[in-house]
Amino acid sequence: MKLVLDSSSNHAHTVVSIMNGDIAPYVTTLRRVADSGVYLAPESSINLPFDETLVPAVEAVVASKVTSALRTIFVIGIGGSNLGTKAIYDALRPNLTTKRDIVFLDTNNASTIQTATRILAQAATMDEVLFVSISKSGGTTETLANTEIMMEAAFLKWGGAVRDRLVVITDEGSAFAQAAAERKVTVLSMPTTVGGRYSVLSAVGLFPLCALGVDIHELLRGAQDMRQVCLNPDANLNYATISASLLYQAYQDNLVVHDTFVFQSELESLGKWYRQLLGESIGKKLSGSQEGTSVGITPTVSVGSTDLHSVGQLYLGGHKRTFTTFVYSDVDTPVYTVPKERMFPLLAPMITGRTTTDIMSAILRGTTTAYRNEHLPFVELVMDGITPYELGAFLQCKMMEVMYLGYLFGVNTFDQPAVELYKIETKRLLDGK
């Protein structure tokens, strides 16, 4: 993956130079965390790709649970427990040749549960299904409800032996880990210091993806290589500090929305994964500040060229409040060609004989040119194919970008205290108090 700055803009380099001094101490912090290799600091998710015990633990459970009979993996988790897995799944799915599939259960949506139970009802043997229940805290309402509903349906069909088809992923030593162990349910644990939105490269993401057939070694190799880039003390060579500096400066300039504008439709969920990462990490009341002072970047996801026909007018002609990161692969497979003998040759004649790659590339370049002309700032993250390696690099880059960004804003990048505000009310209602 490469980061490409808008060459016509001196702005970018200026910003990075300004920020270099500000960000330098935190680069040192992250380098120390990396050198330690352990899970003590809140930043220690950056050590996951180098953890030599992680992949063997994941692969051992896959070896014991997955046979050629496996067809459906039910991933039961919400927020940080499924967004990363879904991002990789959606990105790679079109080119995976496996007969297996993942069904995601996040919220307690009746239609989604209906779909899942129908698939379960059609399974001939229990080896065809695998349930993965993921809750960092072990107390996530929706995840436990979906787990209990799905496991009851499975018990009714196959009896108690089906608990062997469940894998629980949770914090080391959590109540969920304990309860699962008591019932002889397989547990994979995650380090308590790794927050949900930083956990995609732990067992949380690796186990279901490995069970599906994704090359998790390549995913981690991409993340390893990108960690080196994003620990570079020269902020002008460090993708994560460059991107964080640009976002921070944009916010000062009242560009309070960050649009992840992907140009392959299958990358939309990658944008949604980043939406949580950015939204939840930076959307904070400022500590020690006066009452009510808060920051937060509104994360949006757009899909090109689809959304040029939806919100293109707003971006190019409306009030300017958006900084954009274009994300795409410049290797597009397969390639389709508009035939030379067309049915409607007089309509849009310039596409005759052109490939879909040519057309999409022209639309992307047309868009970046229009953005430049309209003084809408942007960067580009360009993947060399939509592969596990490139996706791993993207995930690692973005997690470190957000850490640097949180440091610049002076917020705690790793907590989410405000979600308690609705959870307390919800619990009160369910308790009938």
Place this chain on the structure above:
Amino acid sequence: MKLVLDSSSNHAHTVVSIMNGDIAPYVTTLRRVADSGVYLAPESSINLPFDETLVPAVEAVVASKVTSALRTIFVIGIGGSNLGTKAIYDALRPNLTTKRDIVFLDTNNASTIQTATRILAQAATMDEVLFVSISKSGGTTETLANTEIMMEAAFLKWGGAVRDRLVVITDEGSAFAQAAAERKVTVLSMPTTVGGRYSVLSAVGLFPLCALGVDIHELLRGAQDMRQVCLNPDANLNYATISASLLYQAYQDNLVVHDTFVFQSELESLGKWYRQLLGESIGKKLSGSQEGTSVGITPTVSVGSTDLHSVGQLYLGGHKRTFTTFVYSDVDTPVYTVPKERMFPLLAPMITGRTTTDIMSAILRGTTTAYRNEHLPFVELVMDGITPYELGAFLQCKMMEVMYLGYLFGVNTFDQPAVELYKIETKRLLDGK
């Protein structure tokens, strides 16, 4: 569908009273357009649900093209040409019993075309497939590219007779209509005055949905009834003017993001349809104003409870810039129950024996309470089931809300001049100039 205002907030009623006088002349305008019953004014999409020639025309083509053999409808269109159809399709799909399905082709995405051509390759007879190519102008690059690619694959399989399986939907008298007629391809036309993002209740949405098996009479009946509500000269009883007034006032208060927060996952695409409607209609340079003055509300879509675990922290704890419309059905089917005999009874004990409806309702109420406590303004649109009738009402309400909103902002709600900025560049690149 009901509009529910936050009862604890006097704000809402105050705003509507203030706006009533401002909005009154435009209520009169819309009433005149409705009385005319014709397609002359830019607002005339509000006459579509009452058009007595429209449904017979759509049903006649369905009768001639759809047999029990039909399995896949390829809807080829982008922006206003497919977002409304996809919104209704996604909302109703879980409870449709038909064996038919729709495959959407919008941008020229290689993976999506690959999926579509694989489905085409598997079809045994051409009666199993139907192609619907939709372009208001007739010149949409991506739509023409996808149409030519798909039709070539169909020609190679079945020969020239397959053109009988194509239906073109475009402006009356457009070059596309003419070219299709010359090739003896069936054409359904839409009124030229009806803009793409207001066209869901024209043949653009009605034809593919009717071919799928959706009750379009009910869809239109819901829109008819809601049009009456949204033409009410008493702005305090008129859902569209209330909603527009609140959004306008929110914008003055620097709440520049409008989040459509749906609480059934299958309504996400309904939010994306509205995203275009709001973004493209209001995101404008102000006419007659000084250089660079522009307005625009950033539309976002959230899915509850999923996104409470993603951006809930930002909404409740971050910088406040969002006005929220919660959208949900308070009739949820089917209903699932967390068993009384649970696998993990000590985890989230308050859900034991509770239904998914109970849980989701508690989360929704927990959320609105937290929003109220945090002074985050919101309204609720509550559907009585996710049905064609209720969806028709929602669509009509929102289209009229945006018309009123555009009037308050003083923008042209019906054009999209800025999209030319990237289209010109794209065309130049494809022409090789």
